[in-house]
Amino acid sequence: MSRESSETQRSLPRTLAKLALNHRGYRKAWPRERFFLGAKRHTPVVAVDAGGARYFVSTSDEAVGLGLFAHGSHEREQLEAVSAALSIWGGTESPLAGRKIIDIGANIGTSIIEAAVSFDCAGGWALEPHPGNFKLLRHNLLENELDGRIEALELAVSDEDGSATLEVAKMNMGDHRVRVGAGAGSGFAGRPGSMAEENRETIEVPMRSLDSLVADGTVSLADVALAWVDTQGHEGHVLAGASCLAEARVPAYIEYWPYALERAGGLDRLNDIIQGTWGQAADIGFGREAAKRRDAGEIEAIAAGYDASDPNSATNLLLLPS
Numbered sequence: 001m002s003r004e005s006s007e008t009q010r011s012l013p014r015t016l017a018k019l020a021l022n023h024r025g026y027r028k029a030w031p032r033e034r035f036f037l038g039a040k041r042h043t044p045v046v047a048v049d050a051g052g053a054r055y056f057v058s059t060s061d062e063a064v065g066l067g068l069f070a071h072g073s074h075e076r077e078q079l080e081a082v083s084a085a086l087s088i089w090g091g092t093e094s095p096l097a098g099r100k101i102i103d104i105g106a107n108i109g110t111s112i113i114e115a116a117v118s119f120d121c122a123g124g125w126a127l128e129p130h131p132g133n134f135k136l137l138r139h140n141l142l143e144n145e146l147d148g149r150i151e152a153l154e155l156a157v158s159d160e161d162g163s164a165t166l167e168v169a170k171m172n173m174g175d176h177r178v179r180v181g182a183g184a185g186s187g188f189a190g191r192p193g194s195m196a197e198e199n200r201e202t203i204e205v206p207m208r209s210l211d212s213l214v215a216d217g218t219v220s221l222a223d224v225a226l227a228w229v230d231t232q233g234h235e236g237h238v239l240a241g242a243s244c245l246a247e248a249r250v251p252a253y254i255e256y257w258p259y260a261l262e263r264a265g266g267l268d269r270l271n272d273i274i275q276g277t278w279g280q281a282a283d284i285g286f287g288r289e290a291a292k293r294r295d296a297g298e299i300e301a302i303a304a305g306y307d308a309s310d311p312n313s314a315t316n317l318l319l320l321p322s
Contacts, residue, residue, distance in 0.1 A: 032070040037062070045136070047143075051076050052117045055108060056139045058132065063172035064107060075114040078284065082226065082253050082318055083119060085282045085293070089251070089320050099225035100124035102250075104157045104210070104238060107174050108136040109150075111228050116146055123149030125219050129156035129166055129205040130176045153218070155206040158234065159241035164207040167200040177232040178207075180264045193263055194311045209241030221248040228253050233260025236270030239277075246277045249321040253284070256317045258308035267308060274299045279322030285315050296320075 039046055040059035047056050051073035057065035067074070079096070086095035097120040103112040106126035115121035123146065128134045134154045141147045156164040156178050169175035175195075179202060210227075213219040227245055229238055235254045239245075245252050254270075261267035274281055278296040294302060296319065307313040 029070040033066065036066050036069045051110075051114050053113050053140075053144050055110065055113075056136050056143065057108065058136065058173055060171065061173040064110075064174040068110065073110055073114060074286070075110050076118060078253075078286070078316065079111070079115055079119055081284045085284065085318050085320075086226070086251060088293075089280070094120065096121045096225050098122050099223050102210070102219060102224060102227045103127065104227065104229045105231040105234075106137055106152075107133050107230075109140045109152075111230070112150055113140060113144055113146060115228075116149065117144065121225070122223070123151075124224065125151050125153060127153045127155060127157055129154065129164065129178075129207075130168070130173070131203075133173055133176070153213075155208050156234075157210055157213075157231065157241070158207050158237045159209055161208050161212050163204050165202050166205050167197050167202055169200060174230075175232055177260065177264070178234045178237070180234075180237070180266070194259070197263070210238070211241050211244050214244045221245075221250055224248070224250050226251050226253060230255045233257055233262075233264045233266065236261060236266025236268075236273065237264070239273045240269060243277070246321050251321065252278075252319040254317050254319065255314065256303075256306065257314040258303065258306045259311045259313065262308040267303075271299050271303060274317075274319060278319040280320040282318040282320065283315055284318050293320075 036059065044059060045056050046059055046069060047054055048069045050068055055068060057068055059065065083096055087093060096115055100122050101112050101115050101124040103124065103126045106112060106128040109126055112124060112126050116123060126137055128137050134152065137152050141150055141152060156166065158164060158178060165179040167177045167179050177197065210219065214221055221244060227250055229235055229252055231238055239252065258267055261270055274296050280293055281296045281299055281302060283292040283302055306315060
């Protein structure tokens with residue numbers, strides 16, 4: 001088995017788990033899966049209508065691209081769960097309507113586009129460091145007539161300005177990761193990653209902190225309803241450079257993936273930031289159940305339910321200001 005195939009088999013279950021497919025849904029999706037997997041012999045990109053929007057996806061992407069093409073978008077479930085929790089917190093029936101989102105780790109735009117198309121989000125900013133993903137993101141904004149409402153920025157977000165080394169996942173375009181440390185084998189207690197991340201090709205990309213982007217006016221927090229952060233284990237670094245969010249009382253939705261966070265040296269850092277900066281943490285999961293809201297000081301109790309040694313153990317948290 002090739003390294004790329006092994007990587008896909010390990011990472012794909014996390015992506016497909018978000019789709020919550022029933023048996024009948026899987027059977028209907030199977031012909032689309034076969035079509036997609038065969039399509040890359042003929043075309044690098046295909047288009048798919050999902051969740052009221054149209055997306056161009058790479059036929060080399062056997063995780064996000066395949067999932068979107070064969071099964072549709074799971075972003076609506078996530079956004080519905082987040083919107084419900086925000087409604088309770090802010091006392092507003094439609095908390096995203098007419099307001100903006102900052103999408104950090106935007107990939108090809110599925111989250112912020114779904115928010116605009118189905119939840120009346122006014123637009124915002126989509127930040128994505130990988131050149132291939134960014135190109136598709138720009139196409140998808142244009143295709144859905146959102147180019148004037150959503151500004152796309154080609155950069156990684158972290159705790160400082162400069163450049164970042166990005167580990168490139170060849171067959172899962174949603175799993176590119178900012179490398180932290182000395183390179184191969186760094187992070188995760190000095191051991192190589194379970195997905196052979198240390199063997200991935202790398203590229204250099206520009207890097208900014210959100211605090212810096214807000215300070216120079218590139219991004220404005222005025223009328224922002226939510227920061228959506230999905231950075232494959234870099235969330236601790238992102239929030240370390242985004243003190244502006246809690247100060248401006250902007251909720252943050254983050255992927256909480258202990259394996260990748262620990263490998264990047266950011267798990268304890270993220271837990272400390274949540275405990276010291278935020279008021280509540282709602283465990284959103286993957287949108288199938290009501291959010292479990294807890295005091296942010298209980299982050300260790302929340303974290304106890306997720307295993308840092310298991311690459312498939314993860315959830316999503318909505319961080320709410322005090």
